Amino acid sequence: MNALGHAHPKLIEALTEQANKVWHVSNLYQVEGQTALAEKLINLTFADTVFFANSGAEALEASIKMARKYHAVSGHPERYELITFEGAFHGRTLATIAAGGQEKYLEGFGPATPGFVQVPLNDLAAVKAAISENTAGFLIEPIQGEGGICEATKDFMRQLRALADEHGLLLVLDEVQCGVGRTGHLYAYQDMGIEPDIMASAKGIGGGFPLGACLATAEAAKGMTPGTHGSTYGGNPLAVAVGGAVIDEVSKPEFLEHVRRVSGRLSQGLSMLADEYPDVIEAVRGRGLMLGLKCVKPNTELQKAFMDKGLLTVAAGDNVVRLLPPLIISEDEAMDAVARIEAVCAELSTKSTAGKEEVSAS
Known part of the structure; x- marks a missing residue:
């Protein structure tokens, strides 16, 4: 809105x-x-x-x-x-x-x-x-x-x-x-x-x-x-x-071009996270700055974790978390959001958890 x-x-x-x-x-x-x-x-x-x-x-x-x-x-x-x-x-x-x-x-x-x-x-x-x-x-x-x-x-x-x-x-x-x-x-x-x-x-x-x-x-x-x-x-x-x-x-054409440009970077960053943490994010959906993370874990769990990192998101059907930033978001702000999402993925990933357990055991 x-x-x-x-x-x-x-x-x-x-x-x-x-x-x-x-x-x-x-x-x-x-x-x-x-x-x-x-x-x-x-x-x-x-x-x-x-x-x-x-x-x-x-x-x-x-x-x-x-x-x-x-x-x-x-x-x-x-x-x-x-x-x-x-x-x-x-x-x-x-x-x-x-x-x-x-x-x-x-x-x-x-x-x-x-x-x-x-x-x-x-x-x-x-x-x-x-x-x-x-x-x-x-x-x-x-x-x-x-x-x-x-x-x-x-x-x-x-x-x-x-x-x-x-x-x-x-x-x-x-x-x-x-x-x-x-x-x-x-x-x-x-x-x-x-x-x-x-x-x-x-x-x-x-x-x-x-x-x-x-x-x-x-x-x-x-x-x-x-x-x-x-x-x-x-x-x-x-x-x-x-x-x-x-x-x-x-x-304004330049405004809409800005949305597409920021979206490209944001989508790319999120797709990389989906590749790196497939046990947390199944897929990235959407166009422009109307994006969604199809979650493996309950979307409400991710939504709360994102909020704890200062990131406001919205849960949706099909176990998706919606990302709907203001259209004036900058590329740097988009990358900051990706970093916060990555931090949550690292905390929730079973791969990360297994790594911690191995360190504890040694």
Whole structure:
């Protein structure tokens, strides 16, 4: 979320300037900052239109509603189901936990909201088999964050786009975690040779300030006429002022090149550790500065050990530890992180333990 770190001067400037003007304007009226940020996003992406929200879950709710409404106004109200993918995480509302389909998030909340069909990630045959007369489209994270930094392959994404076109369906992307420069591209889809119809963006887009956005083509959004959706605080002047400053910084070619360069060094260093300590780290996953360590030992054990070394990480599914540093991280800071991870690996490795035991015995 803190894509530009803490107290970035450009964000402070944008927030302070807006705070001295107006904090809130009803969305019944045109909000100048919304228009400015929407135009930036439209110019930088596939989108023709943008709806602002406060969070990723809200951006996904708008995306889901938009996909259903599109088919309803196109004369096919029976098309309300989205095909989603095992391991996904789309939020914590009733609709988004149903979309994710993970039992640990569904438990205790009664019957799951209907309208979602889960299939395995990167399994094109399963996707084709799941398409029915009720299918509205596909909802997918290009890189699953909570699921364990599991990537949809470029070929799979292209096949989904082709299937959507063939069957008159919508391709809906969840780039809440992997968007806004995280992969070394402004949005992950831009390195996959496809364009979505609808996309949810949040987290990094606000640089730590609550902000979400649902981006869409004019065709996909044609059913979302005034009154069909809304938000009291979505796109409030403070949030869009900060969001505009974030996009100005992150969209710079040299900024994205920096992310890719640092990522290259970080990934290389981590891969070397996986080779050296295969009993601790099984593999390194991800792209850009959205990386994951597939652990041999319990990921919570590594997460705690990393924290003891002053390194904050996030546990994820499939026994993965996520590394999601601010995008402004330097190469030296990345190498410092590798050194701290190496120290933990050395402490946890059975190879190191065996060596200590041999020294003690002698």
